[in-house]
Amino acid sequence: MESMAKLREEYRFTAEDAGNLLDLMPVAEEYLNGLSDHFMQYLTDIPEAQKIIAGNSSRDRLEAFHRHWFRTLFQGTYDDEYLRSLKRIGQAHVRVGLPVHYVNAAMNHVRHAIQHMIHDTFEDRDQRRLYRESVDKILDMNLAVMTSSYRDEEMRKVFVSR
Ligand code: HEM
Structure with missing residues (x-):
């Protein structure tokens, strides 16, 4: 993934999507504590995740990282700096040996939590759909x-072993 512009084009992520996410920021701030608790509880329930956290981080550090990430979803600016930050997150998970399956599963939980947040906050069906579509794209x-x-990382290993 060379540039955010290319990624945005591939996902048809428009300026309207960026605006929708920024609109959601105050709502996300309101739900932040609940969502963060939910996410940490999810991790606590997975014994393998617990081992990874114990060996590489601490609950507080992890919570702070994940809260910050959640906020950045709604920051409204999605440029190459944003892309670099996502690459760093991916590399951090590879470094701690987190199976990719857990990243996918955790994202599924985050998605559902945000869907509930939108559903509980907005009455207008069309508005909810537009917000949901923008959230889906950024996730x-x-x-x-x-x-x-x-x-x-797999590719790197293949080349190193040659
Ligand atoms: C690190 C986000 C899932 C464990 C991080 C960081 C972020 C992040 C932003 C900090 C990266 C850095 O700048 O160094 C996410 C997101 C996830 C996810 C968005 C999925 C939606 C998970 C899961 C685990 C996990 C399921 C399970 C244990 C860790 C660990 C670190 C980390 C151990 C390193 C923390 C440290 O250096 O102290 N993650 N994460 N993450 N994440 Fe996740």
């Missing part, structure tokens, strides 16, 4: 970049 773009780090 899928996040996932695309984060999971590509695993493939990059």
Whole structure:
């Protein structure tokens, strides 16, 4: 993934999507504590995740990282700096040996939590659909970049072993 402009084009992520996410920022701030608790509880329930956290981080550090990430979803600016930050996150997970499956599963939980947030906040059906579509795009773009780090690592291993 060379540039954010290319990624945005591939996902048909428009300026309207960026504006929708920025609109959601105040709502996301309101839901942040609940979502963060939900996410941390999800991690606590997975014994393998617990081992990874114990060996590489701490609950507080991890919570702070994940809260910050959640906020950046709604920051409204999605440029190459944003892309670099997503690559760093992907590399951090590869470094701690987190199976990619958990990244996908965690994202699924985050997606559902945000869907509930939108559903509970907005009455207008069309508005809800537009917000949901923008959220889906940014989460899928996040996932695309984060999971590509695993493939990059595989490729690196293949080349190093030659
Ligand atoms: C690090 C986000 C899933 C464990 C990070 C960082 C972010 C992040 C932003 C900090 C990267 C850095 O700048 O160094 C996410 C997102 C996830 C996800 C968006 C999925 C939606 C998970 C899961 C685990 C996990 C399922 C399970 C244990 C870790 C660990 C670190 C980390 C151990 C390193 C923390 C440290 O250096 O202290 N993650 N994460 N993450 N994440 Fe995740």
